[in-house]
Amino acid sequence: MAINRNALLYQLFKLYHREAVRFATRLVGNRDSGEEVVQDAYLKLVARRSTTPIDHPKSYLFTATRHAAIDFTDRQRREWQRRVDLDSLDEAHLADDGAARMEMQRELAKLAVYLNALPPPCRQAFVMNKLQGYTHLEIAAYLGISTSMVEKHIVRALLHCRSLLLADGDL
Numbered sequence: 001m002a003i004n005r006n007a008l009l010y011q012l013f014k015l016y017h018r019e020a021v022r023f024a025t026r027l028v029g030n031r032d033s034g035e036e037v038v039q040d041a042y043l044k045l046v047a048r049r050s051t052t053p054i055d056h057p058k059s060y061l062f063t064a065t066r067h068a069a070i071d072f073t074d075r076q077r078r079e080w081q082r083r084v085d086l087d088s089l090d091e092a093h094l095a096d097d098g099a100a101r102m103e104m105q106r107e108l109a110k111l112a113v114y115l116n117a118l119p120p121p122c123r124q125a126f127v128m129n130k131l132q133g134y135t136h137l138e139i140a141a142y143l144g145i146s147t148s149m150v151e152k153h154i155v156r157a158l159l160h161c162r163s164l165l166l167a168d169g170d171l
Contacts, residue, residue, distance in 0.1 A: 005054075006046055012057050020065050026068035028076075041057045041068035076120070110168075114161045125150050126157035 013020070017038065025034030041064040049167075054060050115123045121143060128134040128142070129150075136154075140147045 005050070008054060008057070009042065009045050012054075012061050016058060016061055020061060023062060024065050024069050027066065028072055033072065037068045037072045038065055040072065041065045044068060103154070111161065115157065115165050118157055118160055121145070122153040122156050122160075125153035129154055 020038045020041070021031065021034045023034075024037035025031050029035055029036055041061070044067075045064050115126060118126070124138050125143065128139045129136065136144070136147045136150045139150045143150070
């Protein structure tokens, strides 16, 4: 029964994908996020393993998409609240010397700007690892992703910061 249901879900998403993405885009504000929302909706429905028949497939799809959009918006709001903020960085790591302290604050401000340009999961993985000391395994569990994805996020953040430092002439 699950195979038939998954096949039905696949056909449903294939048939209404364009409409679902337009719907999700209106809900979340941009097309890339709309695509992500539709994919999340599909994955959540497939993961359910329900045997209940789907009486109104299109309504079922759009309801699932709306719920996924709500989840996406909540996730974005939480990520926004976790953005890198200089005030939240531990000042105990700053030097006691006034000039060195000013330079360190300037560098931290630059780092915060660089990191805030990254996608939220990438930025959060980097901050949790490099600034807060969490292991890749702990970050993976917290973010609900694989350790391999955590590593990719951290490498992406490092490469991003490095390229911006090179562009600014700081390296």
